[in-house]
Amino acid sequence: MVLQYALGYSLMFARGMNDRARSALARADELAERLANLDYQLRSLAGLASICHRLQDFHGAVALGRRAEEVFETSSDPIALSVADWILGVSHQLLGEYAEASAYAQRTYARTAAPAVQRAHIARLGRDGFISAGSTLALIRWVQGLADQAAHTAQKVLVDAEAGDHPISLCLALAWCGCIIPLRLGELQIAETAIARLKDQARRRSLSAYYANGLCFEGQLAFKRGDSATAEQLLRAGLKYLQQTQSETLYTVFLTGLERSTITGVGNGRCAPKEGPEVLCSACRRINDKFPAGIVPFHGGFAPQQVNEIVHLARHQEEAEKSEHPLNRIISVDEEAEGIVIYTPDIHLPRRIGEAAKRAFHGTLQEHFDKGGYFVRIDWRA
Numbered sequence: 001m002v003l004q005y006a007l008g009y010s011l012m013f014a015r016g017m018n019d020r021a022r023s024a025l026a027r028a029d030e031l032a033e034r035l036a037n038l039d040y041q042l043r044s045l046a047g048l049a050s051i052c053h054r055l056q057d058f059h060g061a062v063a064l065g066r067r068a069e070e071v072f073e074t075s076s077d078p079i080a081l082s083v084a085d086w087i088l089g090v091s092h093q094l095l096g097e098y099a100e101a102s103a104y105a106q107r108t109y110a111r112t113a114a115p116a117v118q119r120a121h122i123a124r125l126g127r128d129g130f131i132s133a134g135s136t137l138a139l140i141r142w143v144q145g146l147a148d149q150a151a152h153t154a155q156k157v158l159v160d161a162e163a164g165d166h167p168i169s170l171c172l173a174l175a176w177c178g179c180i181i182p183l184r185l186g187e188l189q190i191a192e193t194a195i196a197r198l199k200d201q202a203r204r205r206s207l208s209a210y211y212a213n214g215l216c217f218e219g220q221l222a223f224k225r226g227d228s229a230t231a232e233q234l235l236r237a238g239l240k241y242l243q244q245t246q247s248e249t250l251y252t253v254f255l256t257g258l259e260r261s262t263i264t265g266v267g268n269g270r271c272a273p274k275e276g277p278e279v280l281c282s283a284c285r286r287i288n289d290k291f292p293a294g295i296v297p298f299h300g301g302f303a304p305q306q307v308n309e310i311v312h313l314a315r316h317q318e319e320a321e322k323s324e325h326p327l328n329r330i331i332s333v334d335e336e337a338e339g340i341v342i343y344t345p346d347i348h349l350p351r352r353i354g355e356a357a358k359r360a361f362h363g364t365l366q367e368h369f370d371k372g373g374y375f376v377r378i379d380w381r382a
Contacts, residue, residue: 001028001031001032001035001040002028002040004025004028004031005024005028005032005040005043005044005047007020007021008023008024008047009021009025009047011024012025012047012051021051025044025047025048025051026044026048028040028043028047029041029044029045029048038071039124042068042072042080042084042124045064045065045067045071045083045087047125048064049087049090052064052091053090053091053249054209054246054249055248056094056248056249056251056252057347057374058091058095059347059348059351060369061087061090061091061094062091062095065091066088068083068084068087069084078111078117079117079120079124081107082107082111082112082117082129083125083129085104085108085133086104086108086112086121086125086129086133088100088104089103089104089107089108089133089136090136092104093105093136093140098140098143098144101140102140105133105136105137106133106137108129108133108136109130109137112129113130117129117130118130118164122166127166127168127169127172128164131157131160131161131164131169131172131173132169132172134156134157134173135154135157135176136176137153138154138176138177138181139176139181141153142181147185150181150185151181151182151185151187153177154176154177154178154181154182155177157173157176158173158174158177158178158194160173161173161174161177167205168205168207171198171205171210174194174197174198174201175198175213175214175217177194178190178191178193178194178195178197178198179191179194179195179198179213179214179217183221183224186224188221188224188225191221192221195214195218195221198210198211198213198214198217199215199218202214208241209247212238212240212241212242212245212247213238213242213247213250214238215235215237216234216238216239216242216254216257218238219231219232219234219238219254220235220254220257222234231258232258235254235257235258236258238254239258242254243285283327283328283345283346284345286345287331287345292331292344292345293344293345293346293347293375294343294345294347294350294375294376295341295342295343295344295350295377296341296342296344296353296377296378296380297336297338297341297342297377297378297380298310298380299339299379299380299382300381300382301339307335307340309360309361310340311333311340313353313357313360314330314333314353317352317356318330320352321349325346325348327345327346328344328345328348328349329344329345330342330343330344330349331343347369347374347375347376350376350377350378351367353378354367354378361382362382364381365379365380366378366379366381367379
C-alpha cells in the first residue's frame with residue numbers, strides 16, 4: 001500500500017499523469033480501503049483526483065471528492081476534512097460550478113490556515129492546500145467580476161507561497177495567481193515576471209508539466225502583445241510538452257489560443273494548422289487512434305424512425321455540450337449486433353446522452369466507470 005502510493009506520487013510529479021501513476025494510486029486506494037487505513041486512502045484519493053484534474057476528467061474528480069467526504073463524514077480531523085474540501089473545491093471550479101467551488105474553497109482556506117495543517121497537506125499531497133484553495137478563490141472572484149478582489153487574493157497567495165518555500169506549491173501559485181489572473185486582467189508586466197519565475201522554478205526542480213505551462217503562458221503573453229509568430233512558436237512547444245506529460249488541465253485553453261491564429265479545423269479527427277507541425281487536441285488523438293473514452297449502447301431492435309429519434313437526441317446533446325466544451329463530441333453512431341452504439345472521445349457526453357435518453361424514452365440506465373482509466377460505458381435498455 002505504502003509502496004504503491006509512493007510509486008504513484010513519484011511518477012505523477014516526475015513523469016506526468018501517466019497510466020502507471022494512476023494504476024499505482026488506484027491500487028493503493030484499494031489496499032487502503034481493504035486494510036481500513038483511512039490516512040492512505042485519503043492520500044490515494046487526493047492523488048487520483050489530481051490526475052483527473054490534469055486529464056480534464058473533472059466529473060471523475062468530483063466523484064472521488066464525494067468518496068472522501070463519505071469516508072470522513074464523522075471525522076473531526078481538520079486535515080482529513082480539508083483534503084476532501086480541497087478535492088471538491090478545485091473540481092467544481094474547473095467545471096465552472098462556482099457557487100459550490102467557492103463554498104468548498106473557503107472551507108479549505110479556513111481549515112488549512114494553521115501551519116501544522118499546511119505541513120500535513122504538503123506531506124500527504126505534495127502541495128499546500130492553503131495555497132491551492134487561495135488560488136481557487138482568486139479565480140472565482142475574477143469570474144464573478146470582482147477584479148480588485150481577485151488581484152488582491154492572487155497577490156496574497158503569491159506572497160504566502162514565496163514565504164512557504166515549497167517548490168510545487170510555489171509553481172502552483174505562480175501558474176494560477178501569477179500568470180492566469182494577471183493575463184486576464186491585462187497586467188502584462190506582472191504576468192511576464194511570474195512566467196519567468198515559473199519557468200525557472202520548474203526547470204531547476206525538473207517539474208516538466210509546470211515548465212510546459214510556462215511556455216504556453218509565455219505564448220499567451222506574446223499574443224496579447226501582438227506578436228503572433230512568437231505566440232504560435234511558444235504555444236506549439238508548450239502543447240507538445242503537455243501532451244508528453246499528460247498534463248491537460250489547461251490544454252484546451254492553450255489550444256484555443258493557438259487556434260485563433262493558426263488552427264482551421266479542430267475536432268474532425270485532425271487539428272489542421274495553416275502551416276508548421278500538426279498539434280492534436282486530446283479528442284482528436286483519441287479519434288485518430290480509434291480509442292474512445294465513452295460508449296453508449298442502446299440495446300434492442302429499432303425501427304428506422306426510432307433510430308432517427310435516438311440519433312437526433314444524441315446530436316442535440318452533442319451540440320449543447322460543445323457550446324461549453326468544444327472538444328466533447330460524437331466520434332460515430334453505429335448500428336451493431338447489440339443495437340445502436342454511440343462512441344465519444346470523452347466521458348462527459350455519454351452521461352449527458354444517457355440521461356437525456358432516459359427522460360425522453362424512459363427505460364433504465366446502467367453506468368460502468370473505470371476509475372483506474374479514463375473510460376465510461378452507459379447502457380440504455382427499454
